[in-house]
Amino acid sequence: MSSGWFRRRFLPGGPLPAPRSPRSPRPxxxxxxxxxxxxxxxxxxxxxxxxxxxxxxxxxxxxPARGRVLPWNAGYAEIINAEKSEFNEDQAACxxxxxxxxxxxxxxxxxxxxxxxEELLTGHYWALFDGHGGPAAAILAANTLHSxxxxxxxxIVEGMVATQPPMHLSGHCVxxxxxxxxxxxxxxxxxxxxGALESAFQECDEMIGRxxxxxxxxxxxxxxxxxxxQGKLYVANAGDSRAILVRRDEVRPLSSEFTPETERQRIxxxxxxxxxxxxxxxxxxxxxxxxxxxxxxxxxxxxxxxMSGWSxxxxxxxxxxxPLIHGQGRQARLLGTLAVSRGLGDHxxxxxxxxxxxxxxxxxxxxxxxxxVDQLELQEEDVVVMATDGLWDVxxxxxxxxxxxxxxxxxxxxxxRVHQQDGPHxxxxxxxxxxxxxxxxxxxxxxEGQVSYDxxxxxxxxxxxxxxxxxxx
Amino acid sequence: MSSGWFRRRFLPGGPLPAPRSPRSPRPxxxxxxxxxxxxxxxxxxxxxxxxxxxxxxxxxxxxPARGRVLPWNAGYAEIINAEKSEFNEDQAACxxxxxxxxxxxxxxxxxxxxxxxEELLTGHYWALFDGHGGPAAAILAANTLHSxxxxxxxxIVEGMVATQPPMHLSGHCVxxxxxxxxxxxxxxxxxxxxGALESAFQECDEMIGRxxxxxxxxxxxxxxxxxxxQGKLYVANAGDSRAILVRRDEVRPLSSEFTPETERQRIxxxxxxxxxxxxxxxxxxxxxxxxxxxxxxxxxxxxxxxMSGWSxxxxxxxxxxxPLIHGQGRQARLLGTLAVSRGLGDHxxxxxxxxxxxxxxxxxxxxxxxxxVDQLELQEEDVVVMATDGLWDVxxxxxxxxxxxxxxxxxxxxxxRVHQQDGPHxxxxxxxxxxxxxxxxxxxxxxEGQVSYDxxxxxxxxxxxxxxxxxxx
Numbered sequence: 001m002s003s004g005w006f007r008r009r010f011l012p013g014g015p016l017p018a019p020r021s022p023r024s025p026r027p028x029x030x031x032x033x034x035x036x037x038x039x040x041x042x043x044x045x046x047x048x049x050x051x052x053x054x055x056x057x058x059x060x061x062x063x064p065a066r067g068r069v070l071p072w073n074a075g076y077a078e079i080i081n082a083e084k085s086e087f088n089e090d091q092a093a094c095x096x097x098x099x100x101x102x103x104x105x106x107x108x109x110x111x112x113x114x115x116x117x118e119e120l121l122t123g124h125y126w127a128l129f130d131g132h133g134g135p136a137a138a139i140l141a142a143n144t145l146h147s148x149x150x151x152x153x154x155x156i157v158e159g160m161v162a163t164q165p166p167m168h169l170s171g172h173c174v175x176x177x178x179x180x181x182x183x184x185x186x187x188x189x190x191x192x193x194x195g196a197l198e199s200a201f202q203e204c205d206e207m208i209g210r211x212x213x214x215x216x217x218x219x220x221x222x223x224x225x226x227x228x229x230q231g232k233l234y235v236a237n238a239g240d241s242r243a244i245l246v247r248r249d250e251v252r253p254l255s256s257e258f259t260p261e262t263e264r265q266r267i268x269x270x271x272x273x274x275x276x277x278x279x280x281x282x283x284x285x286x287x288x289x290x291x292x293x294x295x296x297x298x299x300x301x302x303x304x305x306x307m308s309g310w311s312x313x314x315x316x317x318x319x320x321x322x323p324l325i326h327g328q329g330r331q332a333r334l335l336g337t338l339a340v341s342r343g344l345g346d347h348x349x350x351x352x353x354x355x356x357x358x359x360x361x362x363x364x365x366x367x368x369x370x371x372x373v374d375q376l377e378l379q380e381e382d383v384v385v386m387a388t389d390g391l392w393d394v395x396x397x398x399x400x401x402x403x404x405x406x407x408x409x410x411x412x413x414x415x416x417r418v419h420q421q422d423g424p425h426x427x428x429x430x431x432x433x434x435x436x437x438x439x440x441x442x443x444x445x446x447x448e449g450q451v452s453y454d455x456x457x458x459x460x461x462x463x464x465x466x467x468x469x470x471x472x473x
Numbered sequence: 474m475s476s477g478w479f480r481r482r483f484l485p486g487g488p489l490p491a492p493r494s495p496r497s498p499r500p501x502x503x504x505x506x507x508x509x510x511x512x513x514x515x516x517x518x519x520x521x522x523x524x525x526x527x528x529x530x531x532x533x534x535x536x537p538a539r540g541r542v543l544p545w546n547a548g549y550a551e552i553i554n555a556e557k558s559e560f561n562e563d564q565a566a567c568x569x570x571x572x573x574x575x576x577x578x579x580x581x582x583x584x585x586x587x588x589x590x591e592e593l594l595t596g597h598y599w600a601l602f603d604g605h606g607g608p609a610a611a612i613l614a615a616n617t618l619h620s621x622x623x624x625x626x627x628x629i630v631e632g633m634v635a636t637q638p639p640m641h642l643s644g645h646c647v648x649x650x651x652x653x654x655x656x657x658x659x660x661x662x663x664x665x666x667x668g669a670l671e672s673a674f675q676e677c678d679e680m681i682g683r684x685x686x687x688x689x690x691x692x693x694x695x696x697x698x699x700x701x702x703q704g705k706l707y708v709a710n711a712g713d714s715r716a717i718l719v720r721r722d723e724v725r726p727l728s729s730e731f732t733p734e735t736e737r738q739r740i741x742x743x744x745x746x747x748x749x750x751x752x753x754x755x756x757x758x759x760x761x762x763x764x765x766x767x768x769x770x771x772x773x774x775x776x777x778x779x780m781s782g783w784s785x786x787x788x789x790x791x792x793x794x795x796p797l798i799h800g801q802g803r804q805a806r807l808l809g810t811l812a813v814s815r816g817l818g819d820h821x822x823x824x825x826x827x828x829x830x831x832x833x834x835x836x837x838x839x840x841x842x843x844x845x846v847d848q849l850e851l852q853e854e855d856v857v858v859m860a861t862d863g864l865w866d867v868x869x870x871x872x873x874x875x876x877x878x879x880x881x882x883x884x885x886x887x888x889x890r891v892h893q894q895d896g897p898h899x900x901x902x903x904x905x906x907x908x909x910x911x912x913x914x915x916x917x918x919x920x921e922g923q924v925s926y927d928x929x930x931x932x933x934x935x936x937x938x939x940x941x942x943x944x945x946x
Contacts, residue, residue, distance in 0.1 A: 169772035185801060194783075195776075298645075307667075308668075309670070309671055
């Protein structure tokens with residue numbers, strides 16, 4: 001691991017748009033602001049001021065960014081270009097979330113009021129987007145998802161600051177027993193944040209659809225978001241990126257991957273309900289391999305939408321069509337086209353040479369898991385690792401955990417280091433090391449020398465100062 | 474716990490139909506054979522010959538039993554009538570599963586061949602059915618589900634006895650690489666059994682639908698089935714019964730409950746896709762309570778099909794309709810009518826005074842979990858407890874586990890006891906004790922004195938001799 005190699009790969013970031021190399025052309029007639037394809041990787045906000053955004057997003061953004069790069073996720077986070085592609089499809093964003101209280105009126109066009117500064121909720125936000133079909137959707141998502149989320153949170157912040165969410169947002173009970181109904185349903189503040197994340201992903205997806213259609217561009221992206229708020233860490237995932245918690249004695253997955261294989265039953269079910277979505281070109285049934293003429297009349301293994309197990313069926317002619325989901329593991333494809341089943345964008349994506357749309361089978365809604373940071377007895381070296389699939393293709397959760405523990409125990413915090421200018425933070429270096437260990441430049445600490453040919457982006461979030469209500473209001 | 478109380482409650486069983494009391498009338502014009510409403514509770518087959526069925530079901534049953542009670546689940550298992558109802562809606566079955574190899578020909582009307590006795594697969598089967606709307610569906614299920622399952626298993630037994638299921642049931646590969654495709658998909662023998670259980674539940678459901686329609690009867694039932702086969706225990710559940718594994722240091726759930734609450738998103742999703750199923754009478758949205766006129770225009774908590782979290786919405790007039798799923802916990806009802814979301818039967822069930830059908834929202838397909846008994850280091854007192862919701866309403870998994878451990882440690886196996894005639898087996902006594910502890914006749918060993926007003930049925934399956942391939946072929 002030579003420093004020269006790092007210099008080539010890791011470019012210090014500044015206010016976006018980032019500097020472009022002479023050989024990176026601006027995409028033709030693109031209304032999406034071009035940014036140097038990059039890997040952005042930062043560490044969590046608890047590493048002092050080092051990673052604090054230069055300009056906290058203190059005002060609600062009312063509309064999605066159109067043709068403008070928000071400076072929101074600039075700051076000291078380093079930008080990594082792994083030199084694989086000038087049109088890098090991985091994008092990222094991180095920064096502080098400032099959530100204002102807003103007053104609801106009867107009118108649709110409500111006024112947003114800042115009541116007073118101490119009534120703000122603040123949190124932190126990290127997001128990774130792994131694009132496909134071009135970087136456009138990933139860039140749009142990196143520029144706007146945090147605004148969608150902040151807007152969603154601001155519409156419910158009244159409920160979030162209450163001990164328990166009120167049934168009526170105005171705070172006026174219609175029935176005296178309303179709190180009891182909320183109690184009986186077990187509705188907690190964290191359910192509001194989960195709902196806000198779900199709505200924000202959908203809002204962002206719709207915005208991306210409009211933007212790409214207006215600009216004649218295409219593409220989609222996965223989205224993995226972590227939000228630290230009120231002593232909890234929320235991890236929202238739509239796609240095949242992954243977040244894990246690494247502690248001294250524990251490795252805990254904080255997300256699940258959504259691929260054609262993991263969502264087979266949902267996808268087959270949709271094709272069962274709406275067979276016209278397959279236009280007679282695909283079979284919704286799953287077989288061990290694509291069937292051919294010689295299989296006709298034979299009894300072969302198959303699965304349909306209602307089955308977790310396998311059974312045998314007599315092969316008919318319609319079973320010879322191309323399967324709705326085909327291939328195994330990394331090669332599994334939805335409609336022969338897409339390797340993920342959730343994400344943002346892809347509104348225009350069609351099966352090659354057909355009019356068959358992918359979008360009806362894709363979900364933009366994420367699965368959200370909640371880590372109660374305040375309930376953990378946190379150690380200095382407890383971290384969350386978020387990364388795109390390029391990392392997880394070559395390193396298991398356990399391997400990443402071993403790399404993390406080994407690196408942090410060999411790189412103790414320097415008590416005299418205060419500023420980012422003193423050099424990269426050890427958690428930033430850890431993220432760099434994890435990416436490095438997938439590049440095959442050396443065997444790395446694992447000695448396994450596996451190489452990822454995909455884009456790789458990594459966030460390392462130290463949890464220690466996320467807990468103890470530090471990100472509460 | 475007086476013996477007199479037990480004499481009144483526990484009637485020794487004989488070949489079915491069971492003896493009827495003078496005051497139990499035969500239902501009018503019912504083609505479903507009347508059996509005395511009963512609780513059947515037996516212990517697993519590994520308790521020596523004591524619980525072995527008197528007449529193993531050695532021949533494949535080709536059609537569902539029509540108008541005839543199979544003697545299959547007779548034997549020494551005791552029959553319990555808790556004296557709550559002469560038309561008890563709990564039903565049960567248990568016995569040996571004998572699966573013959575069958576040869577496949579080109580014709581539909583295949584011949585079933587017994588190749589030789591040593592090529593049989595044998596297993597054991599336990600099933601609990603908790604009926605509603607009358608006992609008819611539960612009785613039909615108790616009489617026929619095992620036949621459906623055996624028939625399903627016999628169609629795939631060629632695949633089950635192979636090391637890995639062949640892609641083609643004939644055993645003739647079309648491609649030399651066929652085994653590799655099966656390997657890559659990770660298809661194992663247990664996936665065939667899971668598939669057979671899923672298909673058997675569906676076949677049984679269709680049969681119940683036909684039988685009840687033909688006889689003008691109504692009703693449905695939950696189904697919880699355990700099958701011990703080839704060193705594994707399969708637990709298939711459709712409804713709100715539950716099975717748990719109890720070991721010295723472990724309590725492990727082997728099933729999940731399927732209720733309108735646990736399947737909210739699936740049920741709301743269906744109403745979203747087919748709004749006509751609600752006939753304009755229900756709202757698919759979930760609120761903390763049913764809304765009323767005063768809520769109009771207010772922002773209230775709600776959830777839709779795509780949401781795990783909660784959000785707020787402005788109440789419109791259509792939100793005032795009765796909710797698709799209403800109530801909490803034990804009171805939650807689907808369309809104001811049904812407390813479970815999976816099971817058998819209910820083909821004719823409609824919302825009171827409307828034409829709105831329940832069946833489209835119900836699934837007959839079970840969720841199947843697999844316990845690899847051969848991989849457990851089994852102790853003599855490791856058991857599986859299966860019970861209908863009446864037990865779990867008043868006792869938690871942990872409470873049941875404490876009762877089990879305490880009972881078995883105080884009731885060691887008598888090495889001189891060989892025959893059932895020597896008295897009830899200690900696992901049978903344990904099942905009795907568990908039922909007793911829900912009846913409020915005394916405080917029981919828990920000292921909590923909770924009373925179940927529902928039917929309660931319990932199987933206790935000792936695992937010790939289910940392992941070590943004892944139920945293999």
